[in-house]
Amino acid sequence: MIDIREEFDKLIASNRILAREEVVDAFGHVSLRHPDNPHRYVMSRSRSPELVEFDDLMEFELDGEAVDLQGRTPYGERMIHGAVFENRPEIMAVVHNHSYEVLPFGITGMPMRPVIHVASVIGQNIPVWDIQDKFGDTDMLVRTMEQGRDLAATLKNNNCLLMRGHGAVIAGRSLEEAVMTSIYLQVNARVLSEALKMGTPKGLTPGEIEQSSAVQGSPLAKDRAWEYFCQRAGV
Numbered sequence: 001m002i003d004i005r006e007e008f009d010k011l012i013a014s015n016r017i018l019a020r021e022e023v024v025d026a027f028g029h030v031s032l033r034h035p036d037n038p039h040r041y042v043m044s045r046s047r048s049p050e051l052v053e054f055d056d057l058m059e060f061e062l063d064g065e066a067v068d069l070q071g072r073t074p075y076g077e078r079m080i081h082g083a084v085f086e087n088r089p090e091i092m093a094v095v096h097n098h099s100y101e102v103l104p105f106g107i108t109g110m111p112m113r114p115v116i117h118v119a120s121v122i123g124q125n126i127p128v129w130d131i132q133d134k135f136g137d138t139d140m141l142v143r144t145m146e147q148g149r150d151l152a153a154t155l156k157n158n159n160c161l162l163m164r165g166h167g168a169v170i171a172g173r174s175l176e177e178a179v180m181t182s183i184y185l186q187v188n189a190r191v192l193s194e195a196l197k198m199g200t201p202k203g204l205t206p207g208e209i210e211q212s213s214a215v216q217g218s219p220l221a222k223d224r225a226w227e228y229f230c231q232r233a234g235v
């Protein structure tokens with residue numbers, strides 16, 4: 001039986017970890033599909049991830065409607081999360097961030113691809129979604145379910161997606177997976193950027209991605225990494 005409070009505490013920890021690892025700053029958010037209701041999800045009210053506490057958590061329908069606002073202001077881009085959950089029943093957690101190291105790969109045409117084994121979790125294909133393609137000039141924020149569903153359709157069955165001039169979306173089958181993938185997407189971007197200065201980097205092969213990501217997702221690696229990141233974040 002799932003301990004709901006434990007899962008919610010893990011969601012709070014996820015916010016703190018992503019802030020500690022500088023994947024998010026004042027902006028960005030992480031959500032959890034509700035453990036008892038797959039047609040709802042949980043995320044903080046509009047607050048910087050490093051400051052999120054239990055009382056900040058809010059429950060939403062997949063279309064972004066709050067179950068009980070209680071006078072709180074939700075994140076404006078929660079439609080990203082609802083659309084991914086709606087489109088991907090197996091996904092349990094979603095992260096949206098504006099990682100500075102990742103951003104160049106969404107605006108230059110240089111593809112993001114895993115080049116180190118710990119980043120195999122980002123997957124072989126990382127598509128780029130451009131809000132302007134379908135919606136013209138906007139404030140670049142995903143504010144409607146129509147926009148969110150278009151994004152989710154571009155994500156398809158991949159683990160990560162880049163948003164042109166905006167950031168990234170990461171889909172995970174658990175909070176741990178979503179958080180670790182977000183962290184190593186940023187690490188991979190940093191390594192790949194440095195390698196490109198030296199020559200033509202050799203990326204991981206499809207077989208290497210499959211085998212390495214299986215190891216990274218195993219309890220041997222996942223539990224060890226999660227404990228490490230929790231300690232660094234003080235949670």
